[in-house]
Amino acid sequence: MIALAPLWLTLKLALSTTLILFIIAVPLANWLSGDKGFFKIIVKTIVSMPLVLPPTVIGFYLLLAFSPANFFGHWLEEWFDIRLVFSFSGLLIASVIYSLPFMVHPIQSGLSSLSPSLKEAAFSLGKTRWQTLTQVLLPNIKPSLLTGIVLTFAHTVGEFGVVLMIGGNMPGKTRTASIAIYDEVEAFNYHNANVYAGILLVLSFAILLILYSFNRKMQQTKFY
């Protein structure tokens, strides 16, 4: 009998990461898609870093940062009695960093592809920046938003290296499905590994299938 906890945990982690990143990424992408400046290029570079960095680099720095032996970890523990390493919150922070480009990039390119006249028209009709963003721009880039959400979700489900380094494989807290698979293979439980792996395989296929069919539909209806 396999434990379902790793699957629930993965789902919880992926959903929370997606929600947090959506809230962060919309304003960030909106800002990044605007006029260019040197500072923006630096921010863009930082946002894209998790794409090229091995997860172990992020895991290593987070492990150092979270450690109570170092400044940040010590400060958190002294002031808030929080220890992030080996905890769900720690994984959540790691996932948010690790999946950041997967949410920001689609939204940013969606916003950049919109004609500037859309924004100008909204401004001249008296909409505020916020209203323009939420009522005019975002509804026009639904496929990009969906792509960002789905990719972030799927990427978080697939996260492994970072979790291995800072998770500590704690059942119910940090043992996600990808770690559980690794664990079961190492322990010679091929059957259990197969079940987890199979579920993830079907899940990823379904998610991407839904995304692509939805985006296709959107593109067909876009100009009506």
Next chain:
Amino acid sequence: MRKKMLFFFISMSCSLQLLAQSKLTIAVAANMQYTIQELITEFNKANKTKIDVVLGASGKLTQQVLNGAPFDIFISADKEFPQKLADNHFTLEPPKVYAQGLLVLWSVKPNIQPAKDLKLLVSPAIKSIAIANPKTAPYGSAAEAILKKYNLYAIISSKLVTGESITQTSQFIATRNADIGFTAKAIVISGEMKGKGKWVELNSADYPPIEQAAALLKHAKEANEGAAKQFYNFLYSAKAKAIYNKFGYIVK
């Protein structure tokens, strides 16, 4: 110019081949990470064999061998995993025990004093206890056994943080990410970790003996059987025994 290049490549490939002839790849249980370096240095005083070491939890390495990893020798942290390889016909001869490992409780937090009775683990001041994965790391299963023997396992299981091998476990402790943890004596008394924090040797009668065995693997036949046999035999020599002793193992 061309001739020179050609000569260069030929001599390169020859020398590469020469290197390949005296090269071994061995799979080594993580608790031996410092010991193995000294063993290799000692061995190579009389030989010129390049030995690549792959470290990991014994269970994980066993898994890799079963799936065709090209290792010549497997140095495990227990008897069961090499036996499993022997049962599956991956070894050239039955595995033999080379040393017995000891379990220690270790902490580098200044205000924590590890004690043999393990009672301090219950204290709320200790939030996380590092242990190697009991399914794949023999030191992890030994730690689990002693916790169960002292009737502490159920009480503290929510504090347990699992390292995938004894090295990751030790790293959790050494970086203070875990308050305290179970590791191998060979790790805490090695050069790198010496003097870091405090450790106590646990009562060896309270956990099943960690008898560490090694096996000569079939892959050695395809590559470099002579050198593999030499190193394998060296693991049981008097010189090697002196090194095990130095790193805190019990040698019979």
